Amino acid sequence: MLQPRLFTRSLTQTFPRVGKSSSRSIANRQFPRAQVASAYVARRQLHFIRSITVVTSVGATLALWQWLTGEKIIKDAHAEAPPVESEVVFEKPKKTKGLGKEDVRDLISSQHLQVKRSWENPGVYAWGSNSGRVVAPDSQDTFIKRPQRISFFDGRLLRDLKLDRFFGAAIDEKGNLLQWGTSFSPSSSNPTLTLQGKNLQSLAISRDRIFGMSKDGRVYSVPVAQEDQERDSKPLESTWIPFWKSRSKIGYRQIKPQNLSWGEKVTAIAGGSEHLLLVTSKGRVFSAASSGLDFPSRGQLGVPGLTWLTRPTGAYDQCHEITTLRGFDISKIAAGEYHSLALDKDGRVFSFGDNSLGQLGFDFNAESSMVDAPSLIPIQRLYAGTSQIPQVTGIAAGGSNSYFTVDATKVVSQKDDPSSVRGLGRVTADTWACGHGIWGSLGNGRWTHIQGTPTKIPAFSGLFEYDEVKKVTVPIRLSRLSVGTTHAAAVMNNITYLDANSKSSDNDTNWGADILFFGNNEYYQLGTGKRNNVSNPTYIQALDTEAERKVRGKEDHRFHITPRKAITVNGRSVSVEQKIECGKGVTAVYSGL
Secondary structure, three states: HHHHHHHHHHHHOOOOOHHHHHHHHHHHHHHHHHHHHHHHHHHHHHHHHHHHHHHHHHHHHHHHHHHHHHHOOOOOOOOOOOOOOOOOOOOOOOOOOOOHHHHHHHHHHHHHHHHHHHHOOOOEEOOOOOOOOOOOOOOOOOEEEEEEEOHHHHOOOOOOOOOOOOOEOOOOOOOOOEEEOOOOOOOOOOOOOOOOOOOOOEEEOOOOOEEEEEOOOOOEEOOOOOHHHOOOOOOEEEEOOOOOEEOOOOOEEEEEOOOOOOOOOEEEEEEOOOOOEEEEEEEEEEEEEOOOOOOOOOOOOOOOOOOOOOOOOOOOOOOOEEEOOOOOOOEEEEEEOEEEEHHHHHHOOEEEEEEOOOOOOOOOOEEEEEEEEEEEEOOOHHOOOOOOEEEEEEEEEEOEEEEEEEEEEOOOOOOHHHOOOOOOOOOEEEEEEEEEOOOOOOOOOOOOOEEEEEEEHHHHHHOEEOOOOOOEEEEEEEEEEEOOEEEEEEEOOOOOOOOOOOOOOOOOEEEEEEEEEEEOOOOOOOOOOOOOOOOEEEEEEEOOOOHHHHHHHOOOOOOOOOOOOOEEEEEOOEEEEEEEEEEEEEEEEEEEE
8 A cells, every 4th residue: 555655645746736727727728729720720621622623623624625636645655766777868860851951950950050040140139128128129018038139130230239228329330320229219119320420340338328439449429318419519520522521410529538649549448337448559548437427436437536526627528547557558448337447468457446345356345445546456366275377368347246267377386296297287267256246146156245355157167178170178268258237148168160061961060159148137138038036157048949949849959159250141241240248137149240
């Protein structure tokens, strides 16, 4: 009995007696907890019911869809089959029985047919924005999505062609200026002769003026608008009667560089939105304001400190020599919207003007977004550590972009053993780009907003082909790079063949040069028929696909541009080639002299 009593006493000591007040307080404390637990359980039950309802509804919907369409929602899984070796499929031979030699050639080669048609039907193909009735003067369509002929130029050869969205300018075979577009005349539907008798050779355009350079090096400035031509002062011109002069039919100005030496003349011109560049036969460079709307203010004239307020007395469009380039024999010039490039005969490139997007080849500087004096672009840095010596062979510019073609020669570095160096002396042709790339106009497959350091365009760099005539491998360079405001077209200098004749075999066909397009495609100016921008240069279909399908069926082949060749046009022998021109939202291919 001792143990139970001890146990009872221990329990009493451990758990003291609880009075009524204590029991009431405990009950009051426990009741709210039970109330909260009941609410939680109710919410969980409601959530469960909703989940069951949603799952049931979704399942019923999917089952109904499967029953109506007959398709399985959950596909059967199968083990992956081993890869099957691809089989080489050769083109089936064409049915040439009973066909003449030229018909056979047209049938077996799209390139031969394209070359042939470019000779037999010279003219102009254009596409892109038609808001100014430039690419299709007789059409009200806003866009021309694929190459289309401008009927006015059928059978015509041109010396040069320049296009804007709202006006076009061309030099005919006689050296006269043709103009069209809504900015020229809202009522004009066909190109109109304006400046005549000047033997013009090449063109440049600005926002509101057209510049024509004659064969003797004279430069003429013509207003874009027809009403301005009629209103402006009409200079006196010589006539066929000795010592007799008469007023010109339209108003124009002449751009004259001062202090030219004996025999020195202007050999090339290039234009931006507000400025004009001129290079002379002595390698000197001049610049001038080219627009009556705004005076150049972003350093593109290449004269430090030159503004509207500090300009010399005289005409607003007078020429200014870029003295910083004295001593450099400049051979080529190029102009973007607000920047300029100059290349000398030793392969050095100078840039000046706006650099807000890196178009000068230098990294963007927020403190100063322009360079008003020509600055040397360090092209050598692009080949550091490659054992190659670069030399720039060509330049191009447009909008906010600059392009450089480079010949890089393999040499022996200080660390190399000459006997172990492969390809010594081999020349590699590269193309570099800088500036605005958000629309793909850098051509490097990237969408870069600002590109200060030039970036290589892989599609135009490091290419080689075998010359069967010379029995040697040669680099593939660019023949020409035409740059618009936001897009570009590159003509490759690949090996071409234009000597097929009536005495050669049926399989002897002509072929032209490759041409690729890239950049902005907002107005269908790339000619792909689609509107997406292109950052990797791409081919487009042949210019006249309908005519080609009549001969070759439904096969589609890429466009090849025809190189220069002496042919017979209208009973006379002329040297002709197809040329590409990229403008502001528009593109054209024309038969050029």
